[in-house]
Amino acid sequence: MDRLLQIIGFGPAALGLFIAADRERQLPALLSLGIDVHERSPSVAQWDCLAYDIQANSPIQDFLQGIRPDGAFAECLRQSEVRDWLQDPSRILQLESISAFLRQLAQVVIAVCADHPATSVTFGRRVDAVQASDSGFICQGNWGRSFSRYLVLACGARGRPLQLTCADLRQTVERHWPTPLCSDGVLRGQADAQLRDAVGQGRQILVLGGSHSAFSTVEYLLRRLGSELAPRSLHVLCRKRPGLWQVPGTPASQLLPDDVVDTVSGEVNRFRGLRGKARQTLLEVESGRQPAVVLHVGEPDLEPWRLAAPLLINATGYEPRMPELRDSLGQPMALDTWQDNHRKHPLTHELTSNGQPIRGLFGTGLGFADQQGATIEVGVNFFHGRCANNILKAVL
Ligand SMILES: Cc1cc2nc3c(=O)[nH]c(=O)nc-3n(C[C@H](O)[C@H](O)[C@H](O)COP(=O)(O)OP(=O)(O)OC[C@H]3O[C@@H](n4cnc5c(N)ncnc54)[C@H](O)[C@@H]3O)c2cc1C
Structure with a gap:
């Protein structure tokens, strides 16, 4: 019909x-x-x-x-x-x-x-x-x-496949991480066993991405694997530091150049900023209160990780x-x-x-x-x- x-x-x-x-x-x-x-x-x-x-x-x-x-x-x-x-x-x-x-x-x-x-x-x-x-x-x-x-x-x-514009980086990933985990499956609890095995074998974990999904993934891993994670065993590679959600009325003097004030609600970074526990996780990592996590801001370079073969989680977006x-x-x-x-x-x-x-x-x-x-x-x-x-x- x-x-x-x-x-x-x-x-x-x-x-x-x-x-x-x-x-x-x-x-x-x-x-x-x-x-x-x-x-x-x-x-x-x-x-x-x-x-x-x-x-x-x-x-x-x-x-x-x-x-x-x-x-x-x-x-x-x-x-x-x-x-x-x-x-x-x-x-x-x-x-x-x-x-x-x-x-x-x-x-x-x-x-x-x-x-x-x-x-x-x-x-x-x-x-x-x-x-x-x-x-x-x-x-x-x-x-x-x-x-x-x-x-x-x-x-x-x-989940978006890894977008690697640099040919060397693409080759490195294809050779060493042909099937990276996707943050979507991780956050649905579908990769817990694999993550536990990797951590048990002393492998590090790399999270690629700087979005809400990426820092939610870090928060999830800390919550699920917390005591099993050694210091400096969870690395987050993001191109730039993510913006933070902030309440309406945040003084202009506290805004960063990339911050966007929503014209309707007055919230800062309403649609793209980290909120809640994802936001808190980033702030804790930056202030050294999460010794398991290391944040690398800048163009991601996976070459140094090749030999250690950490578990790679793609959290670069959708x-x-x-x-x-x-x-x-x-x-x-x-x-x-x-x-x-x-x-x-x-x-x-x-x-x-x-x-x-x-x-x-x-x-x-x-x-x-x-x-x-x-x-x-x-x-x-x-x-x-x-x-x-x-x-x-x-x-x-
Ligand atoms: C980790 C994460 C956290 C998020 N947190 C929030 C949040 O806190 N608040 C929020 O508002 N949003 C959040 N989002 C965004 C969130 O995914 C969306 O708000 C919401 O799920 C989007 O709804 P949607 O219907 O557009 O897409 P989806 O939820 O993806 O639904 C699409 C539907 O279409 C069906 N479908 C797809 N293709 C076809 C096809 N070809 N034929 C038939 N059916 C099809 C799918 O099976 C699915 O049921 C989050 C996203 C992620 C990944």
Whole structure:
């Protein structure tokens, strides 16, 4: 059956569309349009977005603030644990708790869809390719194909392969670390045994990267392996010292040249700064309170590490996870990007190719950041930010 809208991915960003529609009291209108949500994970029970054993980089209010208290998701807000969160919305929680809460929101969406025969969320359905046509988009996979007038890409991102521009460095890594660990798996607890073995054998650990993921990885390793780590056994290699999140109103005299003050909230480095335990870990390392950790700031040089063969963890960031996109002539369609994120047209909010909006094609979530002045808004604005509202306005 043809639908008005298809959404690829049913992660937090896709949930944000339903939450925004409920907030605007337009959820029934949205559901009656006919929506096909394609989610590649096998079932809602295996839905594990954000299930990392680390602190969130944003307060819980960023997840709760956009949910209408008397709307479709009200039951989720009424649980005693969530009522506690609402009492102290500035709290920073473990992402595993947030992930479990988001899974409940996903279950609500599935339940409300059941009352609207034209709308469905299908698990175990990976979209491999998208073909644009004059009247819409065809999504395809090994399950078949389906057509809609509008398409929202909400496929998230995956760990970026190491980007080594220097040929010597690339060769060194390919030869000595053909399969580095990825911070994503480490933070999901999938590499604990391997890490313990390595540390038990006296091997050092190298973390490459300077993002929230990198310092969350260091915090995770200190927490999990703390007493097993020898002094100077965990090395962090980052190109430049990461910026720190700071409260609104931080005096200009305390800002560093690269710090960005968010025009909406007044926070410093709102979208890219280290917060919570990741921030605290960096400060502890810099002040010598974490003797196991050594921080190396500058262009990474792995040559000196070759002989010692430490375990390498790639925490250099994420890249958008995209199905293959083709235009109406069947040619590959390249989306415009800016600072690793897909660009949106400032007026129509559609994704663009060669500077032109692609009619009916939207993106939300990781990899599809909104731009506010010089600020790239990533990660924390799906539920209450403008992105979901802009998409709804276009399709409703
Ligand atoms: C270590 C770490 C910590 C983070 N901490 C925070 C935080 O504290 N706060 C915050 O707001 N954000 C945080 N983020 C960013 C976070 O990942 C996003 O906020 C959120 O998960 C993004 O949601 P999303 O829906 O865009 O992507 P994802 O969570 O990646 O979800 C995408 C969904 O699309 C599905 N999918 C992908 N491709 C296809 C396809 N081809 N066909 C069908 N389905 C597909 C996936 O299975 C998945 O369910 C963190 C990220 C990382 C890596």
